[in-house]
Ligand SMILES: NC(=O)C1=CN([C@@H]2O[C@H](COP(=O)(O)OP(=O)(O)OC[C@H]3O[C@@H](n4cnc5c(N)ncnc54)[C@H](O)[C@@H]3O)[C@@H](O)[C@H]2O)C=CC1
């Protein structure tokens with residue numbers, strides 16, 4: 001009998017058949033307490049777990065004594081208890097390379113849409129309000145030649161810097177725990193403290209992972225440092241920004257606007273005050289969600305799981321250094 005793998009995200013037929021060649025695959029609708037209880041026996045025997053969006057914590061691991069590898073169809077892995085996985089010698093695989101450019105494109109879309117009021121004016125035109133020549137009420141602000149501050153100068157941060165520098169002639173500032181000489185050389189990026197970045201930037205782009213250190217890194221105090229003409233973009237994880245403080249800053253016009261792909265609670269509740277504000281552009285966490293990139297992520301996810309289950313964790317493994325070979 002083939003060893004068992006649990007799949008909690010749908011796969012295209014070609015990728016599913018690659019898994020099926022070697023493993024008995026059980027597909028579940030989502031990873032949660034109900035599906036774990038429903039398929040308790042499969043969870044007890046499964047050696048692999050593939051999907052995205054479910055919490056993989058100690059409670060889940062206790063129900064999976066045979067688990068050898070998890071493969072998340074995402075680059076972010078904040079839903080995983082990495083220490084608990086490493087303590088059990090379970091590999092955690094992710095998809096860090098295939099989505100970088102797509103997410104950077106989404107971030108530039110948020111920069112442009114929020115600065116040039118694309119969605120707001122689109123609604124205005126469609127509502128039949130364009131009845132005479134436009135005036136200053138419809139004017140917006142320039143993106144080109146402005147200063148972009150990047151908080152999270154990793155793979156995606158650098159891809160954003162590249163677009164901003166060479167596509168829009170923007171000055172690039174970044175704040176980071178250590179210097180990124182490659183970004184300084186390629187994009188003439190200047191490293192500075194977070195406070196200075198917030199004070200000087202016309203656009204503040206947050207593309208950080210969610211960790212104990214980054215949770216609410218941007219709160220009322222940080223927003224107060226930003227220029228009243230500046231725009232905040234968050235495409236990392238929602239809880240990095242204190243949403244209540246952001247709502248207040250936008251309402252008071254303490255900052256010009258925001259572009260958000262991620263929220264403290266997802267899906268963002270329909271009654272959230274944030275959604276009533278004209279100076280915020282919202283997306284439903286679609287940073288990587290193009291047909292091409294979502295296929296590439298799923299392919300990576302399958303290949304990562306197959307590799308990890310055959311003992312290969314040299315590529316795309318979050319906790320390779322903690323694993324006993
Ligand atoms: N909106 C979306 O659909 C997507 C969101 N993401 C999010 O973006 C994050 C970043 O992705 P990548 O650029 O591929 O990751 P990365 O690991 O290449 O970059 C993250 C950067 O943040 C820095 N960082 C971490 N903690 C920090 C701290 N406390 N202070 C300052 N800098 C800190 C790291 O040193 C690194 O340079 C992911 O972890 C994920 O949460 C990623 C893909 C899609």
Ligand SMILES: O=C(O)C(=O)CO
Pocket residue numbers: 073074075076077099287288289
């Ligand atoms: O990969 C991630 O971390 C996402 O948020 C979705 O692509």
